[in-house]
Amino acid sequence: MNICLDMSLTSKYTSHSQMARVVTEQWVEKNMFCPRCGAGHIIHLKANRPVADFACPQCGAIFESKAKRGTLGSKITDGAYETMIRRIHEADNPDFFFMSYDLDNARVRDFLIIPKHFFVDSIIEKRKPLADTARRAGWVGCNILLEEIPSYGRISLIQNGRIADKEDICRKYQRTSFLADMNxxxxxxxxxxxxxxxxxxxxxxxxxxxxxxxxxxxxxxxxxxxxxxxxxxxxxxxxxxxxxxxxxxxxxxxxx
Missing domain, CATH: 1.10.10.10 (Winged helix-like DNA-binding domain superfamily/Winged helix DNA-binding domain)
Known part of the structure; x- marks a missing residue:
């Protein structure tokens, strides 16, 4: 596993958000394994699929990836509130990857796996509707409250640039997998x-x-x-x- 981001991918883009999306998603596809079954790689799904970015070709697990420049902090801004709530109640709701990165040094700083069974309504914060003057007036987004997720559910793959052991990551994931069988x-x-x-x-x-x-x-x-x-x-x-x-x-x- 390499914590370096491939900045050569950004040559076609001028937007910071586009650059970040391309390099971070390429990093996940190239470096990430499946924490559920231990498969050595996962695959990138088609764009615009709601709350799903990657899948394991071996066990079928799906993953949503979120990346943030700097530190992750206590919450992550996400998409539509109703879509997120509906999705986490579905049987095939995704596990989540959360990445913090440094584009200046082209490095991954932190990378967390949050198993899907730690997602409950109380960790999804409803944001205020967009103003009437906004292009999407009335649209309601959400935040994912990382600070509300117990440490058992915040599994660090990379912490301050240090890479954790793959077997330990899979063990930590599996020890709470019983939660997926609960409503x-x-x-x-x-x-x-x-x-x-x-x-x-x-x-x-x-x-x-x-x-x-x-x-x-x-x-x-x-x-x-x-x-x-x-x-x-x-x-x-x-x-x-x-x-x-x-x-x-x-x-x-x-x-x-």
Missing amino acids: IPSRGWLMDVFRCLEDIKTETFTLQEMYQFEGRLQILHPENHNIRAKIRQQLQYLRDKGLIQFMERGVYRKIR
Whole structure:
């Protein structure tokens, strides 16, 4: 894998956005493997397919790629809100690649894989409609809130120019693949519990520490009238899936 971008591809373009799109998509096609099945390459799909840029020829997984100059930050601007919400609810919704790059030095800085099963409604932020004077008056876009995605779902392939091990990437992807079998509301609950876990900065934590998030979870899930029981249920589920370890009564450890 090479973190260099092929700037020779930009000779036909004058627009920065066109240059960025061409060189970053070519980089993904040339360098990226399938994190789901481990196939050595993925293929570029036809242009203008909504929320899909690449596919794995071996397992059929599809991927959407987003690139940003500089740092990724806490959110990524995306397309139409309704299209995104509809797409993440479909069975063949895509995994996402997020790239930050430096065109001046022609380098990939960071590259993340966000598995599709971490996409729930709460991480898609609805933007304000375009003004009546705009060419697409009333159009509503969205932002993808990267900061709302648990660390289990932010898998770094490249971080500050350093390339991660392929087998480790595939392992991290596969260990949360069970989420794909859950419906959106069930996944939403787990995402909220993941976020609570990440607010506990130590690897070992207690059930009492998790109960401190009862108020937050009650606001997020007002229909549930037994939040503590739901917390215990979610922790048991995560334990059974190998993401946390039961140490002793009321004490758990995160497994990375």
